[in-house]
Amino acid sequence: MDELKALILLISSGLIIRYSLTLTGQAWAKSHSQTVAFMILPVITYVITKTIAGNIALSLGMIGALSIVRFRHPVKSALELIMYFDLITIGIATSVRTKWAIQLVLCTVIIIFAVKFIQKILNKSGSSFYNMSFNEGNTANTIEIVSKQKIEFIEKSEFLLNSLNDKNNQEFTYRLSFNNKKELRDFKVKLENDKNIERVNTIYN
Numbered sequence: 453m454d455e456l457k458a459l460i461l462l463i464s465s466g467l468i469i470r471y472s473l474t475l476t477g478q479a480w481a482k483s484h485s486q487t488v489a490f491m492i493l494p495v496i497t498y499v500i501t502k503t504i505a506g507n508i509a510l511s512l513g514m515i516g517a518l519s520i521v522r523f524r525h526p527v528k529s530a531l532e533l534i535m536y537f538d539l540i541t542i543g544i545a546t547s548v549r550t551k552w553a554i555q556l557v558l559c560t561v562i563i564i565f566a567v568k569f570i571q572k573i574l575n576k577s578g579s580s581f582y583n584m585s586f587n588e589g590n591t592a593n594t595i596e597i598v599s600k601q602k603i604e605f606i607e608k609s610e611f612l613l614n615s616l617n618d619k620n621n622q623e624f625t626y627r628l629s630f631n632n633k634k635e636l637r638d639f640k641v642k643l644e645n646d647k648n649i650e651r652v653n654t655i656y657n
Contacts, residue, residue, distance in 0.1 A: 459559060462494035484567070485531035491563045492534055496541050499556045503545045571631065593636040597626045597643065598651040611639070623650070 470490040473481035481490070504511040538560055545553040594613075597606065606612060606626050616625040630636040633656055643649055 455555070458498065459495060459555070462498055463491050463559075463563065466490040466492075466494050484571075488563060488567055489531050489534045491567070492538060492560055495556060495559045495563075496534070496538055499545055499552045500541055502552055503541075503548050507548075593630040593633055594655045595628050595630075595636060595639065596651075596653040597628075597649060599624045599626070599646070599649045601648040603646065603648070605642070609639075611635070 467490065470481050470487060481487075538556065542553045542556055545556060597603070600622060602617075602624050603626070606628070607615065609628060611628040611630055613627045613629050615627070617623075618625065628639070630639065636654065636656070640652070640654070643652065
């Protein structure tokens with residue numbers, strides 16, 4: 453029971469910090485990868501601490517094992533790096549106390565699916581638990597719109613990744629990312645009667 457309370461506190465703390473950042477204008481913390489990372493990383497640290505507690509030799513071994521994950525090249529996703537730490541920690545924890553490894557696996561899986569499930573529920577009500585970041589949008593359902601005039605509803609859209617105002621050619625370019633094909637198709641319907649739109653490029657995942 454005490455361990456369950458600790459896990460709930462860790463996950464809740466990560467979410468509170470994440471929301472604090474987004475409420476103060478730090479939009480980067482609202483992406484899918486950051487949302488999951490803020491929830492999983494405290495749990496990973498907790499398992500590492502529990503695993504190496506009172507064992508100096510194991511502590512040194514843990515440092516060596518975790519140093520495998522390095523910034524040899526730019527990391528495209530914080531979640532990718534967190535998952536590497538997660539997998540290494542599971543391997544080390546299993547060799548010492550399988551119980552901690554199992555709990556970490558369960559927490560990781562539950563968080564990953566819970567975040568996606570909450571997003572789907574909120575999407576039905578027109579809300580969003582997280583936004584797609586620029587890099588995440590490269591593999592999601594994206595649309596690029598080129599228009600002669602500024603389009604207000606696109607400027608205010610929660611799906612907007614970036615926009616470009618080409619004053620020389622008098623063009624406005626918008627790039628948006630969606631969580632699924634239905635959202636993208638519904639959005640395209642809104643563009644059909646806009647005569648200022650010159651070109652629309654769509655990528656379905």
